[in-house]
Amino acid sequence: MRRIDHTKTPLFTALKEHMNKDVIPFHVPGHKYGRGNPELLEFFGENTMKADVNGMEDLDNACNPISVIKEAEEYVADAFGAEEAFFLVNGTTSGIQAMIMSAVRPGEQIIIPRNAHKSTIGGIILAGAIPIYVPSEINEELGIAMGVSAAVIKKALEVHDFAKAVFVVNPTYYGAVSDLKTIVRSAHRNGTAVLVDEAHGAHMHFHDEFPLTAMEVGADMSACSTHKTGGSLTQSSVLLLRGNMIEKEVVKQVLNLNFTTSASYLLMASIDTSRKLMATKGEEMLTETLELCRYARKRLNEIEGVYAFGRELVGTPGCFDFDETKLGIHVRRLGITGFEMEKILRKEYNIQVEMSDIYNIMAIITLGDRKEDIDKLVDAVADIAKKRGVHEVKNIVYMPDMPELIVSPRDAFYSPKRAVPLEECAGHICAEMIMAYPPGIPIICPGERLTKDIIDYVKLLKEEECQMQGTADPYVNYIRVLGRSVGE
Structure with missing residues (x-):
C-alpha cells in the first residue's frame, strides 16, 4: 500500500487549478461565478463563488468518484485509520442513516441506546428495522444521560442474538464514552456489526489523550462530523468503513439512494483541508x-x-x-x-x-x-x-422512564394519524418524534406509548422555553398519535 503524504490536498488543489483556468461556464450553478447574484458575490467574495461549481472531468463526481475525490477519500481513510471513507455533504445524519441501511434489512433488529440522535430513528424508519432499545446510564446529580454499559449490550445480544447491528454513540453530547472495545468484542463474537455515531468525536483519533475511536477498536462503520470538531464547513462529514462484515459496494449503493448529484465542492474541499490539518498538525x-x-x-x-x-x-x-x-x-x-x-x-x-x-x-x-x-x-x-448566589436545591427533575415500543417506527410513520391535545395523550401510541434541540435526542419516538411522565416532562421543557422539534405542531400543543380522526 502506498504511503500517503498528508500535506497534499488532492481535491482542494484540483479545485484551485480549475478556478485559475477561468473556464466559461455554460453549466449550473446558475449564478455563474456570482455574476448572477451580485449581492451574494459582494458578501462572500469571488473565490467562494468561483469555487461553487458542479462535477466535471477535472473535478471528479461525488456519486461515482474515480479521480481527485476518490484520492481525497483515500487520504481521509488513512488519516482516520479506516479502510474506506466517503465524503458526506448532508451532515452526519446522512452517514448514520447510511450505516443502518447498509447493515440492517427490513424486519431485522438493531440494538440501540435510548440517547441516540433523531437521525438514528430516521435511519430505522428508512431501513424498516426493528429497534431494540437499551437504557443509557443516567447521572442523576447532573441530570444527564451518559454512555451505555457494555454489560447491558452483552445482555441484549444474548436475548436478541439475531440482531444484525449494535449502535453506539462515541462520545455522547456531554463527553461520556462507553467501553467501546468490549462492546465491539461482544458484538463480533455474536456475528453482529457495530455502527458508531462519532458526530462529536472527529478529533479524537489525532491525540493520545482522547478516548479510542470506532476505527481504533475494530468497529465496522462510523460517521464523523468533521465540521463539529475537525475544522471543515458546516454540513460536511465523513463515513468510515473497515472489515468485511459490511460490503463497500452495499454502502455505495445506499449512499447513492439519497446522495445529491450536486455535491458542494466548498464542503468537500473543506473536508480535504481539515483532514490535512488534523493529520499534520x-x-x-x-x-x-x-x-x-x-x-x-x-x-x-x-x-x-x-x-x-x-x-x-x-x-x-x-x-x-x-x-x-x-x-x-x-x-x-x-x-x-x-x-x-x-x-x-x-x-x-x-x-x-x-x-x-x-x-x-x-x-x-x-x-x-x-x-x-x-x-x-x-x-x-x-x-x-x-x-x-448559591441556593439550596430541593426539587430534582428526573428524566421519564424509557417508553414501551408498541409498533415499529416504520409502521407508525406510515400509519393513519390524528392530532390530540398534549394533556390528553397519555396511553396513546405516538406517531412522531418529540425532542429538545440541541441535542436532538428523542424523548419519545414513533410507535411508542405516551405516558403521563413524558407529557409532564414535555410541559416542563415548554415552560422553560426549550426549543422543541419533531412534531407537526411547532408549539407542541398537539401530538400526532396513531388512529384516524372522527369522520375519516
Missing part, C-alpha cells in the same frame, strides 16, 4: 486545546455554586472514558436552569454556548478557541454566580 493543536479545556474547568470550579464536570466522572456508570473538549457546566445551585443561563449569557454577555438543558449548559472547545474567549466565558459565569 492535529496533535500539536489538540494539545493546546486540551490545555484550554483544563484551564477553563479549573477556573470554573473555583466559582461557588458552579460545577464544570470532566474526567472525574470516569469510572461512574456509563462513563468508561471522557472527551474533555465537552465543557459541561452544572448551574442548578445558582437557582436557575441551564436554559436561563444560556439566555443570560447570550443577551447580557454576547456569548453563545452549544446547548443547555434543565441543569446544565455545554460549551464545545475546539481548535479554533482562544484563551481570551475562555476568560470571557468564565468571567461571565462568575459574574452571574455572584449576582445569583
